Amino acid sequence: MKTFASILQKRVSESASLLCVGLDPHVADLQSADADSALEFCRRLVRLTAPHAAAFKPNAAFFEVFGAPGWSALRKTIETIREESTRLGSHIPVILDAKRGDIATTAEAYARAAFETLGADAITLSPYMGHDSIEPFLGYPERGVFVLCKTSNSGSADLQDVEVRASDGESLPLFLHVARLARGWNRRDNVGLVVGATYPAMLASIRRAAPDQWILVPGVGTQGGDLESALRAGLRADASGLLINISRTIARSADPAKAAEEWRERIELVREQRASTVSGGHSDPA
Amino acid sequence: MKTFASILQKRVSESASLLCVGLDPHVADLQSADADSALEFCRRLVRLTAPHAAAFKPNAAFFEVFGAPGWSALRKTIETIREESTRLGSHIPVILDAKRGDIATTAEAYARAAFETLGADAITLSPYMGHDSIEPFLGYPERGVFVLCKTSNSGSADLQDVEVRASDGESLPLFLHVARLARGWNRRDNVGLVVGATYPAMLASIRRAAPDQWILVPGVGTQGGDLESALRAGLRADASGLLINISRTIARSADPAKAAEEWRERIELVREQRASTVSGGHSDPA
Numbered sequence: 001m002k003t004f005a006s007i008l009q010k011r012v013s014e015s016a017s018l019l020c021v022g023l024d025p026h027v028a029d030l031q032s033a034d035a036d037s038a039l040e041f042c043r044r045l046v047r048l049t050a051p052h053a054a055a056f057k058p059n060a061a062f063f064e065v066f067g068a069p070g071w072s073a074l075r076k077t078i079e080t081i082r083e084e085s086t087r088l089g090s091h092i093p094v095i096l097d098a099k100r101g102d103i104a105t106t107a108e109a110y111a112r113a114a115f116e117t118l119g120a121d122a123i124t125l126s127p128y129m130g131h132d133s134i135e136p137f138l139g140y141p142e143r144g145v146f147v148l149c150k151t152s153n154s155g156s157a158d159l160q161d162v163e164v165r166a167s168d169g170e171s172l173p174l175f176l177h178v179a180r181l182a183r184g185w186n187r188r189d190n191v192g193l194v195v196g197a198t199y200p201a202m203l204a205s206i207r208r209a210a211p212d213q214w215i216l217v218p219g220v221g222t223q224g225g226d227l228e229s230a231l232r233a234g235l236r237a238d239a240s241g242l243l244i245n246i247s248r249t250i251a252r253s254a255d256p257a258k259a260a261e262e263w264r265e266r267i268e269l270v271r272e273q274r275a276s277t278v279s280g281g282h283s284d285p286a
Numbered sequence: 287m288k289t290f291a292s293i294l295q296k297r298v299s300e301s302a303s304l305l306c307v308g309l310d311p312h313v314a315d316l317q318s319a320d321a322d323s324a325l326e327f328c329r330r331l332v333r334l335t336a337p338h339a340a341a342f343k344p345n346a347a348f349f350e351v352f353g354a355p356g357w358s359a360l361r362k363t364i365e366t367i368r369e370e371s372t373r374l375g376s377h378i379p380v381i382l383d384a385k386r387g388d389i390a391t392t393a394e395a396y397a398r399a400a401f402e403t404l405g406a407d408a409i410t411l412s413p414y415m416g417h418d419s420i421e422p423f424l425g426y427p428e429r430g431v432f433v434l435c436k437t438s439n440s441g442s443a444d445l446q447d448v449e450v451r452a453s454d455g456e457s458l459p460l461f462l463h464v465a466r467l468a469r470g471w472n473r474r475d476n477v478g479l480v481v482g483a484t485y486p487a488m489l490a491s492i493r494r495a496a497p498d499q500w501i502l503v504p505g506v507g508t509q510g511g512d513l514e515s516a517l518r519a520g521l522r523a524d525a526s527g528l529l530i531n532i533s534r535t536i537a538r539s540a541d542p543a544k545a546a547e548e549w550r551e552r553i554e555l556v557r558e559q560r561a562s563t564v565s566g567g568h569s570d571p572a
Contacts, residue, residue, distance in 0.1 A: 026391055061388060061395035067361060067403045073355040099387050101412050102347060103439040105312055109347035117353045126387050128414045128434055130441025148414055153389040155416025158467055162450040164460070174450070174460070181444055 003189035004122060004144030005214060007093060012054045012240055014090040017264045018271065020216065022097075022169040022247025023058040023077060027065070029251060037071035038062065042077040045251055049260035050084035053092055057216075057245055058120075070107050078119050093121040094129045095146060095216065095243075101126035107136040122146060124194055124216070127178050134185055144190040144214075147182045149206055150175040152196025152219030175202065179209040185214055194218065194232065195243070197225025204233035215242050221249035227263075231270040239275040290408060290430030291354025291474035291500060293379060297525055298349045300376040303550045304557065305568055306502065307335045308383070309344040309363060313351070315537060321355035324348065328363040331537055335546035338368035339378055341407075343502075344530055346384040364405050379407040381432060381502065381529075387412035393422040401429050404494035408432060410502070413464050420471055427546035430500075433468045435492055436461040438482025438505030461488065467493040472499055480504065481520065483511025483530070501528050507535035513549075517556040525561040 012018060024044060025038035046056060058077055063070035085092045096118060100110045114123040114249050115137075122144040125134060136143045150160050160175040178193075185191045192214035195203045207215070215234050219225035227244065234242045244265050253259035298304060309331060311324035331364050332342060344363055349356035364380050371378045382404060386396045400409040408430040411420060423431045438448050446461040464479075471477045478500035481489045493501070501520050505511035507534075513530065520528045539545035 024392075026395070059392055061386075061392045061399065064357075064399040065395045065403060067399070068354040068357040071350075071357050075353060099412070099415075099416075100347075100385065101387070102385050103437070103441070106310075106345055106347045109312070109351045113347065113350040113353075117351055126385070126412045126414045128387075128412045128445055129385075129437050129439060130446070132439050132441035132446030148387075151389070151415050151416050153415060155389070155418035159414055159460070159464070160416070162452075162460070162463060164448040164450045165446075165457070171451075174445070174448070177448060178445070284360030 002122065003140050004093075004142055005140055005189045005192075007091065008055065008144070008214060009240065011090060011092055015052065015054050016268060017052055017054040018240070018242055018267050019053055019246055019260060019264045019283060020055040020057050020095065020243040020245040021045065021053045021250060021260060022218070022245050023245045024251065025062045025105045026248075027062075029248070035066040035073040037061070038070065039073035039076055042073070043080045045083045045256055046048055046077065046080050046084055048257040049250060050081070050092060052257075052260040052264040055093045055095055055243055056081050057095045057097050057247075059247075060096060066098060075118055082119070094119070095122040095124065096120035097124045099124050099126050099148060101129050101133050103129055103133050107133055111140065115140050124148065124193075127181065131181070131185060134191070136189060138185065138188055144192060146192040146194050146214070146216045147178065147185075149178050149193040150199055150202045151181065152159070152198045152223050152225060156196070176205060176209055179206045183210050192216055196223070197227070197230035198223060200226070200229040200233040203230060207234050207236070211236065213241070216245060217242060218245045220244055220268070221246050227266060228270055231267065232274070235271065235274050239271045288428050289459065290379075291427055291475040293377065293407070293428055294341065294430070294500060295526065297376060297378055301338065302554060303338055303340040304466050304526070304528055304530055304553050305339055305546060305550045306341040306343050306381065306529040306531040307331065307339045307536060308504070308531050309342055310319040310533045310537065311348045312534075315534070318485040321349070321352040321359040324352060324356065325359035325362055327357070327537070329366045331542055332363065332366050332370055334543040335536060336367070336374060336378060338543075338550040341379045341529055342367050343345060343381045343382055343383050345533075346382060350454050363406055368405070380405070381408040381410065382406035383410045385410050385412050385434060387415050387419050389415055389419050393419055397423045397426065401426050408478075410434065413467065417467070417471060420477070424471065424474055426475060430478060432500070432502045433464065433471075435464050435468065435479040436481045436485055436488045438484045438509050438511060442482070462491060462495055465492045469496045470497065478502055482509070483513070483516035484509060486512070486515040486519040489516060493520050493522070497522065499527070501527060502529045502531060506530055507532050513552060514556055517553060518560070521560050525557045
C-alpha cells in the first residue's frame with residue numbers, strides 16, 4: 001500500500017523539488033477583502049508555480065476569516081491543485097496548515113473535515129494534547145500529518161525549549177521530546193514534523209532524533225531563516241526528507257513562476273552538493 | 287472598560303449558574319448528516335437550555351466537517367445564542383472551542399474569524415507556540431481566550447505531565463508551567479485555562495497557581511469526571527471562576543431543559559457549601 005511519505009517522495013522525484021509553495025491569501029495581498037479574491041489569488045499562484053512545487057500548503061486561517069465563502073474558496077483552491085496535478089501527470093500533495101489538536105470524536109471530525117470534506121493529503125497538528133489527538137488522523141490511507149515540533153517564532157521558546165526530564169531520566173528540550181514521540185507515532189510512514197528554519201542548530205538535533213521522517217520547514221524568506229543553513233541542518237542522508245515552505249516571497253514576486261523556479265534551483269544546488277558528499281560523486285539519489 | 291472576565295461573571299451572577307452547555311452536533315446525534323441538521327440540533331439545545339447556561343461552547347470541528355454550510359450553521363448557532371440573550375435580557379458568552387494556535391498574521395486572521403466573522407466572545411487556544419500565538423487575541427475589548435492547560439484525555443500525559451525545569455530552577459509538570467505563563471498573559475483580565483475534570487488533584491494545583499483566573503472544565507459526564515470533585519478542586523475562593531462544561535449528557539437527555547437545570551442545581555449546591563464554609567454562613571458571594 002502507498003503511504004503518505006511514499007506519495008510525497010514520488011512527487012519530489014518527479015518535480016526534482018523540495019519546494020512547498022505556501023498559499024496565504026492574506027487580505028493585504030488581495031484585490032478586495034473577500035473570499036472570491038482569496039480564491040483568485042490562490043488559483044493564480046497554483047497555476048504559475050505548480051511545475052516547481054513538491055507540495056502546496058494552504059493556510060486555513062486566511063480562508064476562515066471570510067466565513068463560509070472562505071471555506072468554499074479553500075475547497076476550490078484544493079480542486080485547482082488537483083487540476084494542475086492532472087495536467088502535469090503528477091500528484092502534488094496538499095498540506096492543510098490548520099494546526100488542529102483535539103481528541104476522540106472531535107479529532108475524528110477534524111480529520112474528516114481535512115481529508116474528506118476538503119480533500120487535503122496532509123494536515124499540520126499541535127502535539128499538546130498527546131497521542132490520542134494524533135491517532136484519529138493516522139488511519140487514513142495515503143494521508144499524513146505534520147506535528148508541530150520547533151516553530152519559527154520567538155515565543156516558541158516558552159514551551160518548546162523548556163528542559164524536560166524524559167522517562168529514561170535524561171534531560172532534553174521539549175521539542176526533542178516531541179520529536180521522539182512523533183517517531184513512535186510514525187508506524188504507518190505518515191507522521192512528519194514542523195521545524196522552523198530560524199533555528200538551524202535545533203533542526204539538526206531534531207533530524208538526528210528523527211532520521212527518517214519528513215520535516216516541513218517554514219520561516220525561510222520573510223521570517224529571516226537562511227535557506228542553505230536549513231537544508232544543511234535538515235536534509236536526510238538521502239538528500240531528501242525536507243520540504244522548504246515559501247509563501248509571501250513567491251506570492252509577492254513580480255513573476256511568481258520564475259521566483260518558484262529559482263527557489264527550487266537554489267534548493268537543488270544544496271541537495272546536489274549533499275548527495276555528492278554522501279555518495280562520493282554520484283548523482284542525486286532522489 | 288468591561289473585561290471578558292467581568293462579562294462572564296455578570297452572566298454567572300444573573301443566571302446563578304456555572305454551567306457551560308457544549309454544542310457538539312456530532313453526526314451520530316443528528317437527523318441527517320448535514321449542516322441544516324447540525325443547526326437544528328444546536329438551535330433546539332440553545333433555546334431549551336439558555337436560562338440555565340452561564341455560557342455556550344460550540345465545538346468548531348462538528349461544523350467544519352460539513353464544509354462551508356457547516357460554517358454558516360456555526361454562525362447561525364451563535365446568532366441564536368444572541369437572540370436568546372436578548373430574550374433573557376442577559377448576555378450569554380459564546381466560547382468557540384477551536385483549539386487554534388498559530389502566529390503573527392495567521393493568528394490575527396484566526397482572531398478575526400472567531401471574534402468578528404463568527405462573533406464569538408472567547409476561543410480555546412493551544413499554548414504550544416507560546417506568547418506570540420496568544421497575544422493577537424488579547425487586544426480585542428471584551429473578548430477572551432481559554433488556554434489548554436491539562437486536558438481530560440489520557441494522552442494529555444505525553445506532554446502536559448512531563449517534568450520541566452522552570453527558569454528559577456524548580457521542577458514542575460509542564461501543565462503548571464503553562465498555568466504560570468497564562469497568569470502572566472492575563473494582564474487584561476481575559477485569559478482563562480482549560481483543565482479536564484478527570485484530574486481533580488491537578489485541577490487543585492492549577493487553581494493554586496492561577497488563583498484568580500477562569501477555568502473551563504470539560505470531562506464531566508461522558509468522559510467520567512466527577513462533578514463534585516472538580517468543583518471542590520477548582521472553585522475560586524469566591525466560589526466562582528469555574529465553568530463546568532456538559533455536552534452530550536444534556537443533548538442526549540429526553541428533556542434537555544430539565545437536564546440543564548439539574549446540572550445547574552447540582553453545581554449550585556456545592557458552591558453554596560463552599561461559600562458557607564469560606565464566609566462562615568453567609569450567602570453566595572457571586
